[in-house]
Amino acid sequence: TRPGDAQPRLSFFWSLPRTQFEQWERDGMARWLDEIAALWPDAHQRLQGVSECAQLARAGYRDAVMTRWHRGRLVLAGDSAHAMSPQLGQGVNMALMDALALRDALRAHAATDAALQAYQAQRSAHVAIYQFWSRWLTPLFQSERDRLAQARDVLFKPMGALPGGRGHMLRVLSGTQHGWWGKLGLSPGFVEAMAAR
Numbered sequence: 001t002r003p004g005d006a007q008p009r010l011s012f013f014w015s016l017p018r019t020q021f022e023q024w025e026r027d028g029m030a031r032w033l034d035e036i037a038a039l040w041p042d043a044h045q046r047l048q049g050v051s052e053c054a055q056l057a058r059a060g061y062r063d064a065v066m067t068r069w070h071r072g073r074l075v076l077a078g079d080s081a082h083a084m085s086p087q088l089g090q091g092v093n094m095a096l097m098d099a100l101a102l103r104d105a106l107r108a109h110a111a112t113d114a115a116l117q118a119y120q121a122q123r124s125a126h127v128a129i130y131q132f133w134s135r136w137l138t139p140l141f142q143s144e145r146d147r148l149a150q151a152r153d154v155l156f157k158p159m160g161a162l163p164g165g166r167g168h169m170l171r172v173l174s175g176t177q178h179g180w181w182g183k184l185g186l187s188p189g190f191v192e193a194m195a196a197r
C-alpha cells in the first residue's frame with residue numbers, strides 16, 4: 001500500500017531477451033496469459049485487468065561501467081554512473097547513497113573538482129562488488145543457459161553454508177558489502193530503529 005491509499009498493489013516483472021520483444025507483441029496477450037496461467041495460476045489471477053501489451057511498461061537494462069563520473073560541473077549519479085541488471089535489487093539504494101555521498105563531498109571540499117573526485121572514489125569503491133556480481137550472476141538467473149541454472153540450484157545452498165558465505169550473500173543483498181572483505185558501517189540509530197521494529 002502507499003501512504004494515504006489502502007489499495008494493495010504489487011509489482012510484476014516479465015523478462016524477455018530484447019530480440020524477442022516484437023515477437024511477444026505479435027503473439028498477443030491471450031497466448032502470454034495462458035503461459036502465465038500454466039506457470040503460476042495465482043499470478044494469472046492478478047493479471048485479470050491486463051489485456052493490452054501497452055498496459056505493461058517496457059524497461060531495458062545493460063551494464064554501464066564508467067571510468068569517469070564527472071567532468072567540469074557535470075556529475076553522474078545513480079544509473080547514469082553504474083547501471084546494472086536489477087538482479088540484486090540494489091539500484092535505488094545505490095542511487096540514494098550516491099546523492100548522500102555527493103552532498104557530503106561538496107560540503108567537505110571547497111574545490112568542486114576535489115569534491116567530485118572524492119565522491120567518485122567513495123562510491124565507486126562501494127558499487128564495484130555489485131557491478132561484479134550483477135555481471136556474473138545475471139546469466140545464472142536470466143538466460144537460456146539451463147546447465148548454468150542447474151548448477152546454480154545445486155551449488156547456491158551449500159555455498160551459503162560455507163564459512164563467510166551466508167554473511168557475504170546477505171550483505172550483498174542488503175547493500176552493505178564493501179569490497180570483497182569489508183562491510184559498510186550502518187549508523188547506530190538506524191540499527192536501533194530496525195531492532196525496535
Ligand SMILES: Cc1cc2nc3c(=O)[nH]c(=O)nc-3n(C[C@H](O)[C@H](O)[C@H](O)COP(=O)(O)OP(=O)(O)OC[C@H]3O[C@@H](n4cnc5c(N)ncnc54)[C@H](O)[C@@H]3O)c2cc1C
Nearest residue numbers: 013059060061077078079080086088089090091092093095
Ligand atoms: C525491471 C527492473 C527492475 C528493477 N528492480 C529493482 C529493485 O527491485 N530494487 C532496486 O533497488 N532497483 C531496481 N531496479 C533498478 C532501479 O530502478 C534503478 O537503479 C534506479 O531507478 C536508478 O535511479 P536513477 O535516479 O539513477 O535513474 P532513473 O530512475 O532511471 O531516473 C532517471 C529519470 O530521468 C528521466 N530522464 C531521462 N532523460 C531525461 C531528459 N533528457 N530530461 C529530463 N529527464 C530525463 C527519466 O524519465 C527518469 O525519470 C530495477 C530496474 C529495472 C529496469
